[in-house]
Amino acid sequence: MPPNGLDAKTLFEGGEGITYNDFILLPGHIDFILDTISLDTNLTRNIKIKRPLVSSPMDTVTESRMAISMALLGGIGIIHYNNTIEDQAKEVRKVKRFENGFITDPVVLSPFHTIMDVDTIKDTYGFSGIPITEDGTLNSKLVGIVTKRDIDFEDNRTKPLSEVMTRQLVTASSGISLSDGNKILKESKKGKLPLIDKQGRLVSLMSRTDLLKNEDFPFSSKDKGKQLLVGAALSTREEDRERLAELATAGVDVVVIDSSQGDTIFQIDMVRYVKKHYPHIDVIGGNVVTAKQCKSLIDAGVDSLRIGMGSGSICITQDTLAVGRAQGSAVYHTAKFSREYANIPVIADGGIAHIGHIVKALSLGASAVMMGGLLAGTTESPGEYFYEGGVRVKKYRGMASHEAMEKGGGKRYLSVEDRIKVAQGVSGTVVDKGSVIHLGQYLMQSLLHSLQELGCKSVHDLHQGLYDGNLRFEMRSPSAQTEGSVHDLYSSKEPHLGLLRRVR
């Protein structure tokens, strides 16, 4: 038989930097159906997840809403640290407290608030069914509820809520199951169902409008106590030991030590510190792109590695500092070394610009992919939508962009001597992609199809093929890349324009 492409060793060990677009995977033999494919993978030495998806610790990508969605999908979100310790811990807590179908941090008012306060909430959040507690906070005694019907025809908007709220309430006890709660909501025909503890204090809320949205998430990532998994980022500064303590108290499952160049004495010290004082929390070190860097961090005790330097969509590190590595080569070399040296998984971070890049990252040995730009611009990413040239967009920016550094109080890049800030990232916009739940499901369905085309039944199989030479690769000439994309049409509709970074 003539040679069927190249094995990875031949392709990647020739000394040239190779990126995802430079190569293509050759198809395998299919003798199984899509449903039998498993996407189970190791995020870290100890944490297994069912979908290889991770969202970047960036302030325009991951706060609690994104992290909740990522965990529901079967991946995990890493809460960024461009905020106060309290804010970051609060975001972690929101994920750990999340219960599908229950609103665990509802907006609450007191009887002394006025109708105007409800109007403001309606304008900001879009809802007006608000539980009223004695002192206007959660975990205080529930005394009423205000809904649209109570206030619609009131001319005097300064009236206190005590005069308009409904006091006859249908409630349920806080330990109730989702299906029982849904049943009560349907039967009572009410818009909201407050859940209270034995003392009558408000614990959470169910909403009728969520009834249809209460999807089942069979792959969701959970801890032993059945709470969603969540990660958080840390810097290598000494003062972040305090941050770590708060994150641990909030229940964080894994921390990412967030640096562009992970092989530093600062990071090694931090890894050792986390492992010594919080052995139950897994540590993802990085970023690294060479085997030598991996060795330093594995020797220090990391449970997983984050791979990528300068490959991110907003990164200018390679241009600015002339250091980094083409992402395909980075993933291949680090994954191979880490597996042989200590069986440590690696996460391919940055440069996932298209759906196909996910399978390419995994095919080079990554156990999961981390994404910033692809997930930015979804409903669940932080920030508001706005219009740019008639297109609905959200802001997306590098964590080392001038803008992000300023927001973070200049804690990075600004040692006492550092009077000049050198940005390593830019600030820009990405198009509205709708809900990350739908986007994530689409990405994962497409990954299942990819694996089937390759004849692989699991991520494990894919890695097996990579290292035993059964997985076959081929370089693509520039014209092969053109041929592989849409070409020579008078016009075309992008099926998923929203997935693209640039509107072409």
Ligand SMILES: NC(=O)C1=CN([C@@H]2O[C@H](COP(=O)(O)OP(=O)(O)OC[C@H]3O[C@@H](n4cnc5c(N)ncnc54)[C@H](O)[C@@H]3O)[C@@H](O)[C@H]2O)C=CC1
């Ligand atoms: N993946 C990538 O390609 C890149 C990512 N980024 C992102 O930008 C953000 C900032 O990254 P970095 O600039 O690497 O931040 P960093 O805080 O790790 O490093 C900034 C500077 O502070 C120094 N430093 C760190 N810890 C120290 C300590 N304990 N004592 C004294 N000096 C210390 C470092 O050596 C470096 O000069 C991160 O979110 C990172 O993920 C930035 C550039 C590239």
Ligand SMILES: O=c1[nH]c(=O)c2[nH+]cn([C@@H]3O[C@H](COP(=O)(O)O)[C@@H](O)[C@H]3O)c2[nH]1
């Ligand atoms: O050179 C950089 N300057 C920055 O300001 C910056 N901010 C984030 N990152 C890294 O980029 C990853 C996200 O990349 P994508 O948008 O391609 O998914 C992220 O996960 C990070 O690894 C940065 N890199």
Ligand SMILES: [K+]
């Ligand atoms: K880049």
